[in-house]
Amino acid sequence: MNGSSSKYNPFGAVKAKISPLGDLAVMVQFGETIEQATYERVRQLSNYLERFPFVGMVEYVPSFLSVTVYYDPYALIGETILSDAQEIVGPYELAAKRVEEILAKLEASGDQQPRIVEIPVCYGGEFGPDLPEVAAYHNLSEQEVIDIHSSADYLVYMLGFAPGFAYLGGLPESIATPRRQTPRLSIPAGTVGIAGDQTGVYPIATPGGWQLIGRTTEALFLPSQMPPTRLRAGDIVRFRPISRAEYDSREAAPS
Amino acid sequence: MNLVILKPGLLTTVQDLGRYGVQKYGVIVGGAMDAFALRIANLLVGNGENDAGLEITMLGPEIYFPEAALIAIGGGDLSPVLNGRQVPAWRTVYVPEGSRLQFGRMKLGCRAYLAVAGGLDVPVRMNSRSTYLRAGIGGHEGRVLQAGDRLPIGEPSSIGRHLADLLAGEARGDEPAIGRWSVSPELLPAYAANPTLQAIAGQEQDLFDNEAISRFYQEDYSVRTESDRMGYRLSGGELRLATKRELISSAVTFGTVQVPPDGQPIVLMADRQTTGGYPRIAQVASVDLPLLAQTPLGGRIRFRAVSLEEAQKQYLVREKGIRVLRSGLEQLQTNRNGKVRTNGER
Numbered sequence: 149m150n151g152s153s154s155k156y157n158p159f160g161a162v163k164a165k166i167s168p169l170g171d172l173a174v175m176v177q178f179g180e181t182i183e184q185a186t187y188e189r190v191r192q193l194s195n196y197l198e199r200f201p202f203v204g205m206v207e208y209v210p211s212f213l214s215v216t217v218y219y220d221p222y223a224l225i226g227e228t229i230l231s232d233a234q235e236i237v238g239p240y241e242l243a244a245k246r247v248e249e250i251l252a253k254l255e256a257s258g259d260q261q262p263r264i265v266e267i268p269v270c271y272g273g274e275f276g277p278d279l280p281e282v283a284a285y286h287n288l289s290e291q292e293v294i295d296i297h298s299s300a301d302y303l304v305y306m307l308g309f310a311p312g313f314a315y316l317g318g319l320p321e322s323i324a325t326p327r328r329q330t331p332r333l334s335i336p337a338g339t340v341g342i343a344g345d346q347t348g349v350y351p352i353a354t355p356g357g358w359q360l361i362g363r364t365t366e367a368l369f370l371p372s373q374m375p376p377t378r379l380r381a382g383d384i385v386r387f388r389p390i391s392r393a394e395y396d397s398r399e400a401a402p403s
Numbered sequence: 404m405n406l407v408i409l410k411p412g413l414l415t416t417v418q419d420l421g422r423y424g425v426q427k428y429g430v431i432v433g434g435a436m437d438a439f440a441l442r443i444a445n446l447l448v449g450n451g452e453n454d455a456g457l458e459i460t461m462l463g464p465e466i467y468f469p470e471a472a473l474i475a476i477g478g479g480d481l482s483p484v485l486n487g488r489q490v491p492a493w494r495t496v497y498v499p500e501g502s503r504l505q506f507g508r509m510k511l512g513c514r515a516y517l518a519v520a521g522g523l524d525v526p527v528r529m530n531s532r533s534t535y536l537r538a539g540i541g542g543h544e545g546r547v548l549q550a551g552d553r554l555p556i557g558e559p560s561s562i563g564r565h566l567a568d569l570l571a572g573e574a575r576g577d578e579p580a581i582g583r584w585s586v587s588p589e590l591l592p593a594y595a596a597n598p599t600l601q602a603i604a605g606q607e608q609d610l611f612d613n614e615a616i617s618r619f620y621q622e623d624y625s626v627r628t629e630s631d632r633m634g635y636r637l638s639g640g641e642l643r644l645a646t647k648r649e650l651i652s653s654a655v656t657f658g659t660v661q662v663p664p665d666g667q668p669i670v671l672m673a674d675r676q677t678t679g680g681y682p683r684i685a686q687v688a689s690v691d692l693p694l695l696a697q698t699p700l701g702g703r704i705r706f707r708a709v710s711l712e713e714a715q716k717q718y719l720v721r722e723k724g725i726r727v728l729r730s731g732l733e734q735l736q737t738n739r740n741g742k743v744r745t746n747g748e749r
Contacts, residue, residue, distance in 0.1 A: 170603060170656055170686035171714040182651060194427070209426045209654040211678055216654035218426075221715055222722040239715050307429035308652060308678035311538055315652070351429075352538060371540050376529050377428040 164189070164251055166244050169216055172206075174243045176251070177214040182317065187305060190215055191262075191382040192254050202246045204239075210381045211306045212315070219243045262303075264384045267349065267364050269298070269340050270395035275363035282325045282342060282359050294389055296323050297361065302347065302385040312351035312369035312377035316385060319347045331357035338364045340387070351377070362387075365398040404470055404556040406519065408548045412464035412506065417523050417542035417554070418516075419455040422531035426677040432657070433541075434533045436632060436673045436696035437514055439721075440478030443586060444518035446729050447475035447495045449563030454522030455532035457548075459515040461699070463506020464548065466517075471500045471574075472556065473520035473567040479512020479594060479697050486577040493591065495582030497570035502577060512594040512697030520563035524555040536632070537674070565736045584735060590724040596702045597623075598694040601709035601717075605660060605683035606653075612645035615666075619684055623703040624668065630700060632674040637704065641666035642684060655679040658687030658695065660706075670695060688714035690721050 165177040176193060179186035194210045197217065201208075204224035209216045221239030224246075237245075271294045272279040283290045302316040309315075324345040332355060335341070339350045341358030350356065351368035368378045379385065390398070408415070418441065421434025435441040435458055442452040457464075463481045474496050476483050483490040484505045490496055498504070506515065525532050525543050534542025543552055559567065566582065573580035608616065624639035642662045655661065659671045661681035670687060671679070673696075687695055688709055698704060 167606065168603070168711055169606060169654060170658060171689050171711055171718055173654070173656060175606070175654065177653075207424045207426055209677055211653040212651045214653050218423075218656070221718055225719060238712050239719070240711055306652070306678065307427065308676060309429065311428065311430040313429050369538075371528055371538070374529065375428055376425060376430060381427065 166247060168240050171240070172221065173216050173218045174240065174247055175214050175216045176247055179213050182212045182305070184303070186213055187303065187317075189254075190305075193250065194381060196250055196254055200250075202250070204243070205246075209306075211308070217243065217247060262382055262384045263380070264386060265379060266386050266388050267340075267366050268390040268394070268398065269362040269364050269387045270390050270392055271297075271340075271362035273392065275339070275395075276361040278328070278341075278359040279361045282323060282361060285325050286323060288323070293323055293361065296320050297342075297347065298387045298389050300386075302387075304379050304381050304383040304385060306381050307377060307379065310351055310354055310369075311371070312379065314348060314368070314379040314383075314385070316347055319345050321345065325359050327357040328359060331355055332360075335360065336363065338366065338368070340364060363395070365395060404472070404521065405553045406472070406523075406556060407467040407469065408464055408550055408552040408554070409467050409503070410465040411548045411550055411552075412459060413462035414460035415464045415548040416458050416534040416536070417455050417525055417548075418458040418533045419531055420453045421533055421673065422529050422535070422541070425529050426654075429677055430529060431535065431537075431674055431677060433535050433632075433674050434531065435516060437478045437512075437516065437693045438673075439592060439693040440514070440516040441518065442725060443493060443590075443728070444475040444477035444516045445522070446725070446732055447477075447493070447582070447586070448473045448518050448520040449560045449566055449732065450518055450520060450522050451560075452725075452729075454518065454557070455525060455542075456516050456518040456523060459506065459517060461509055461513050463515065465506075466504040468498050468502045468504070469500065471567075471571070472498045472502075473559065473563055473570070474498055474504075475518045476515055477518070478516040478693075479514050480510040481512075481515045482507030482510055483515065485579050488578060490579065491581060493586045495566055495570065495584065497567060497574050497580040497582075499574050499577055499579065502579070509699070511596075513699040514697060519556050520559035520567060521557035524557035535674075562733060562736050566732075569735070584732070586728060587724065590721070590728065592691075592693040592697075594694060594697045596699060597704070598691070598698055598702075599705040599707050600691045600695055601688040601714060602660065602685040602706045603688060603709060603711050603714055605685045607650070607682035608684055610644050610646055610648060610682050611662075611684055612643055615642040615644075616684070618642065619668070620706050620708055623705055625703045626698055626700050628700050632672055634672055634675065635670040635695065635698070637668045637670065639667070642668060644682060648682075650680045650682060652678045652680040655683065656686075658689065658692050659683050660685040660687065672696065688717065690714065690717045 178189040206218040539545035624637035
C-alpha cells in the first residue's frame with residue numbers, strides 16, 4: 149500500500165512500480181524524474197489501455213511519471229469466478245496482475261507517431277500584458293521572446309488542473325520566468341502563459357499567477373464533443389504567431 | 404412530466420454517479436457526494452443506479468409535483484415532509500399529483516438524495532448528467548437550482564411503473580402511499596456527526612514522520628467551514644513531513660487525504676481535481692465515503708487504519724448487498740399482488 153509493499157517489475161530498460169491508490173485504483177509508475185523515456189512508457193501504456201481496456205477497468209489517468217488505472221473490484225472478481233476460479237486473490241492483486249500482463253505485451257508493440265497540434269497565438273498587446281516583463285527579465289526584445297516561444301516543440305505530458313489544461317514540457321530555459329507576485333483574479337480562456345519552466349494555455353477562465361504573453365482563438369475545452377479537449381496526452385504542440393488581424397478574423401469565423 | 408422548484412434550498416444540484424472516462428482530459432468526476440444514497444434511492448423507484456437525482460444540501464428545497472410521481476429519499480435526514488406528512492427515508496413513496504415536498508431540520512448527515520422514477524432527464528454532457536459547477540456544465544443549465552426551475556422527468560422503467568401501480572391504489576387524497584418493502588438496515592451506512600473513517604496508507608505515507616502518522620490516527624480532525632464539494636479541509640494536529648520533497652503531480656481520487664505545507668489535511672471529495680501534487684498520507688476506504696460525505700461542517704472525524712485487503716472485502720460485501728436489494732425489487736414485479744416483503748436480505 150506504500151513503498152514497502154510495492155514492487156518493481158522488469159520492463160525493458162525501465163522498471164515499473166505497481167502500487168495501490170486507495171481501494172479502487174492501481175498506479176503504475178515508470179520513473180522518478182520527468183524525462184522523455186519515462187513518458188514514452190506512460191504513453192505506450194495509455195495507448196494500449198485506450199484500445200484494449202481490461203474487464204473491470206473503469207478508466208485510466210496518465211501523468212508525468214505514471215498511469216493510474218481505476219477499476220471496479222466487483223467486476224474484476226466476477227471475471228475471476230468465470231475464468232480462473234481456483235485462484236482466490238483480492239481485487240487489487242487481480243488488477244495489478246492485469247496491468248503486469250499488459251506491460252509484458254507492451255514491449256513487443258510497435259510505436260506510434262505523436263500527433264502534432266498547431267496553436268495559433270496572437271502575442272503581446274492586450275492579450276499578453278506580461279510580454280514586456282518577460283522580455284525585460286531575460287534582456288530580450290519582445291520579438292525574441294515570441295520567436296523562442298514559437299520555435300520549440302512542446303510535449304503534452306498530461307491534462308489536469310482544469311479541463312483541457314495541458315502540462316507542456318519543453319519550454320526553452322532562455323524564457324523561463326517566475327510566476328507573478330500577485331495572481332490575477334481572472335484570466336480569459338485561451339490565454340497563453342509562462343510559469344517557471346512551464347508554458348500553457350488556460351482552457352477556461354480561472355484565477356492564476358502565470359506571466360501572460362498571448363492568446364489563442366483555439367478552443368481547448370470542448371464539452372459538447374468527445375473527446376472534450378483539443379489536446380491529448382502525448383501530443384506535440386507548436387505555437388504559431390499570428391497577427392491581430394488574423395486573430396480577429398479567426399475569432400469571427402465559426403471554427 | 405416535470406418537477407418544479409418552488410424554493411431552491413442552500414445548494415441543490417442535479418447529480419448522477421459522476422463523469423467517468425474523461426479524467427484523462429482533466430475533466431473531474433463529480434457526481435453525488437454520497438453515491439451510495441443516490442444508488443439506493445434510484446433502485447427503490449426502479450431506476451438504473453446511475454440515473455440523475457437531486458443532491459440536497461443542509462437546507463432543503465421546496466418542490467412541486469404537477470403530476471403523480473414515484474420517489475425515494477436517501478442519505479442524510481433533512482426531515483422531508485410531503486403535503487404536511489413526514490416521508491420515511493429509504494422507502495418507495497407514491498406522490499399524488501399536486502404534491503408539495505419540503506425539508507426541515509438537519510437531523511443526521513447533511514445531504515439528502517431525491518430519486519424520481521424515470522430519473523431527471525437533463526442532457527448528458529461528457530458521459531454524465533451531473534452538475535459541474537465550476538465549468539458551468541451538466542445538470543440543469545450547469546448551475547445550482549433556482550426557484551422556478553422545471554426539471555424534466557424521464558420515462559420510468561417497467562419496474563418503476565409496476566411499483567407505482569402497486570401504490571397508486573393505496574394513495575388517499577393528498578396522502579402519499581409508502582411501499583411496504585424496505586432496505587436491510589445492515590446495508591445502510593452508520594451516518595454520524597463525528598464518524599470514525601477507515602483509511603488505507605497513502606502513496607506518500609512514508610514521507611511523514613512517525614509522530615505525524617500516529618497523530619493522524621489518534622486525534623480528532625474537525626471539518627472546517629471552507630469545505631465544499633471539492634474537498635473537506637480539516638483542522639487538527641499538524642502533520643509534518645520527515646523529508647521535504649518536491650512531488651511530481653499524479654492521480655488523486657475521492658477520499659485521498661493530502662497534506663499541503665501548512666500540515667492541515669484536506670480530504671478530496673466528489674469534485675476533486677484529477678491530479679495533485681501534495682503528499683498523500685492516507686486514503687479513506689471507499690465503503691466509508693458515504694460517512695465522510697454526510698459529515699457536516701464542524702463535525703469531527705477520527706481515522707482508523709485498515710488494510711487494503713479488508714477495505715476491499717467490505718466493499719465487495721456492500722456491493723453484494725446492493726445487488727441483492729436490486730434483485731429483490733425486480734422480484735416485486737413478478738409477484739402480481741405485491742404482498743412480498745423484502746428486506747434486501749432474502
